[in-house]
Amino acid sequence: MQKRFKSRFLFCDRWLDRHAIVRNMEAFQDLIVIILCLGLFAVMLLQLWGILIALTQPLDYKAVTAKILFVLILVELFRLLMVYLQEHSIAVGVAVEVTIVSVLREIVVHGALEISGIHTAAICGLLLILGGLLIVCAKTPHMDCISANTKLCPIVHKGSQERHNELEFQYSRHYDEHQPLG
Known part of the structure; x- marks a missing residue:
């Protein structure tokens, strides 16, 4: 069609x-x-x-x-x-x-x-x-990705699966510990 x-x-x-x-x-x-x-x-x-x-x-x-x-x-x-x-x-x-x-x-x-x-x-x-x-x-890190941090956003920059998993870990650690990523 x-x-x-x-x-x-x-x-x-x-x-x-x-x-x-x-x-x-x-x-x-x-x-x-x-x-x-x-x-x-x-x-x-x-x-x-x-x-x-x-x-x-x-x-x-x-x-x-x-x-x-x-x-x-x-x-x-x-x-x-x-x-x-x-x-x-x-x-x-x-x-x-x-x-x-x-x-x-x-x-x-x-x-x-x-x-x-x-x-x-x-x-x-x-x-x-x-x-x-x-x-x-x-x-759910992609709900609050900010354009200033697009290098940290797994939705915007799809790389290897390892990088995606690393970013998920950083986001979950960031929200659990309330410390800035870095």
Whole structure:
């Protein structure tokens, strides 16, 4: 069976070039992500200023801890957007980390003792599922390959089977020990 030829242009008389449309849409998406990054950076600076102000007043540990965790969430979202700009795909592991920190922040803000039993069970179930997903992401190195480390990515550079096995070992060791590869 012969594959149908797909024209590069949307209309037969070449009004719109598909490749130009895709390039322009990707550039527009990158612009949106850059604007989001700048906005996140501004919010992070405002939150840091709020933390400094909160430290000069009588200390409310719950509020300060919530603000610090919120800044960590913003940093992780910023990192997620940076990975998106580099790879044009979402890093699932980073998104799961952001979600876990967000859930834990809500527990800190509302207090573990003030949450009902049903909500506690639901939160525990969600954290178990997210933890399992994080383990799967950690054991699957191609899910979070970054273009800066393409020499370490077995999907991009398929070499010998020995090199592939060595890279798998390095990734699993990296996630188990939380140390940089090198």
